[in-house]
Every structure is written in structure tokens, then in C-alpha cells.
């Protein structure tokens with residue numbers, strides 16, 4: 001199994017890059033794990049308390065479960081990947097049966113902060129977009145798709161997104177084997193990663 005980790009700050013385009021990579025690959029050969037699925041279960045908190053969580057700090061992630069799922073997949077066994085609701089700020093009661101594939105892509109803002117997970121990756125990729133570009137994309141996406149308003153996104157950006165990015169996410173760029181500049185759509189970089197995957201699948 002080839003495991004590829006794709007990190008980068010919120011709005012840099014990780015999900016988009018992953019979708020572009022897998023779009024032209026055989027469905028049953030490549031699997032995707034999203035770090036967002038592994039936000040800790042916070043059902044014991046009220047909605048109001050959940051909105052106050054710092055979702056950009058590594059402690060918000062259930063890394064133990066993510067490590068255990070990656071190990072299970074590497075052993076050739078399926079896992080039940082949790083499903084997360086950004087609207088409710090919580091895990092749902094659903095899971096997605098995720099089967100082991102020849103190539104597994106793991107994507108998320110904080111995946112390169114965790115040494116054990118980092119060591120499981122055969123290839124580490126960091127997607128870069130400038131912070132103003134990321135903020136604009138995040139604003140549009142969170143208002144259109146995640147039930148937020150302008151004030152919520154800007155306040156969260158100032159209080160947690162920006163400081164957590166500087167403290168935890170940006171420093172992990174140094175672990176990357178490949179850095180993808182993504183201020184604009186980068187089809188060349190996507191093609192290169194797909195070529196590497198195709199070699200593994202051949």
C-alpha cells in the first residue's frame with residue numbers, strides 16, 4: 001500500500017486537489033481518508049459550547065483513532081470512517097465503510113503535525129496558497145456550504161485560524177517532499193502526483 005499525506009492550511013485546496021487526482025484513476029484502486037472525519041466526538045457538549053472549540057489545534061483531533069484506522073487499512077482490513085457535520089460541529093451517527101486500497105490518500109490541515117502518522121506516509125505533500133487567498137475561499141465556502149456568516153468566519157480567522165496556522169500548520173511544510181503552489185489551479189502538479197500513483201498501480 002502507498003500512503004500519501006496531503007496537508008496545507010484551510011482553504012488551500014486540499015480537497016479539490018485530492019478530487020482532481022482521483023478523478024481520472026480507477027475507483028477501486030485509490031481510497032481517501034479525511035482528517036475532518038476524525039474530529040473528536042463532542043456530543044457531551046451543547047451546540048453553543050461546541051462553537052467555542054478551537055478546531056485548528058491538534059488536540060481537537062482524535063489522532064489515536066486515525067492512527068488505528070491507518071494501521072488497520074495497512075493490514076488489508078476495512079474501517080468505518082466517521083462522518084463529520086460542519087453544521088452541527090460534531091460527528092454524526094453515520095460511518096463510511098472504507099476499504100483498503102493500493103493507494104490511500106490522507107488529507108487534512110494537521111496530519112503532518114503528528115510524528116507517528118507522518119512516518120506512515122510514503123509521500124508527504126503540502127498544498128500552499130497565500131493566506132488572503134485562503135481566507136477568501138474559506139469565507140465563500142463556509143457561508144455557502146457550512147452554514148456560517150461573515151462575522152463568524154472573520155472572528156474565527158482572527159482568534160484561531162491564523163494563530164494556529166502559524167503555530168502548527170505552516171511549520172509542517174518542512175516535512176513535505178512536494179509543495180504544490182495552489183494560488184491558481186495547478187494541473188501540472190496534479191498530473192505529476194497522478195503519474196506517481198499510476199506507477200504504483202501498474
Ligand SMILES: Nc1ncnc2c1ncn2[C@@H]1O[C@H](COP(=O)(O)OP(=O)(O)O)[C@@H](O)[C@H]1O
Pocket residue numbers: 008009010011012013014015016017137138141182183184185186
Ligand atoms: N486553485 C484554486 N483556485 C480557486 N479556488 C479554489 C482553488 N482550489 C480550491 N478552490 C476553492 O476554494 C474552496 C476551498 O477549497 P478546498 O479544496 O475545500 O480547500 P481545503 O480542503 O484545503 O480546505 C472551495 O470552494 C474550492 O472550490
Ligand SMILES: O=c1ccn([C@@H]2O[C@H](COP(=O)(O)O)[C@@H](O)[C@H]2O)c(=O)[nH]1
Pocket residue numbers: 009010011014015036039055056085086088089090108109161
Ligand atoms: O466543526 C468544525 C470543525 C472544523 N472546522 C474548520 O474546518 C477546517 C478544516 O477543514 P478544511 O476543509 O481543511 O478547511 C479548520 O480550519 C476548522 O476551523 C469548522 O469550521 N467547524
